[in-house]
Amino acid sequence: MKESTLNTDAWTNPNRTAKGRTGEQMAAFFLTDRGYIVLARNQRTPLGELDLICRSLAEVVIVEVKARTAAEFGEAIEAIGPRKARRLRAAAAWWLSDRGLFPCPVRFDAVVVDLDSRGLPRSLHHLKNILET
DSSP states (O other), rough: OOOOOOOOHHHOOOOHHHHHHHHHHHHHHHHHHOEEEEEEEEEEEEEEEEEEEEEEEEEEEEEEEEEEEEEGGGOGGGGOOOHHHHHHHHHHHHHHHTTOOOOOOOEEEEEEEEEOSSSSSSEEEEEEEOOOO
């Protein structure tokens, strides 16, 4: 029988999936702390993936989460080009329609989590209304 070992590489040299999970978890905590209600996480639709779907007062907020190390930080908006914007809009419309929530007021936000070299969060930036609806 093969012995299993604990993989600690994600803590010392996080891969893309581990960074994404850390970023999404931190973003969800941050938004919840500010009164948002997280409706869903990591929702895959035929038209694309939605990282976080939240509710804030009278609108649904679709949140794109970007987790980056300091070396690759840069502007969050750079990572959300026209193609990604179209996918986000289409996936959000599909998800909302599939649940009988469409049409409704929708806002698109981004949360960028800055991770240190070990993959631990250093700072978080919440950018509201990144796409004109």
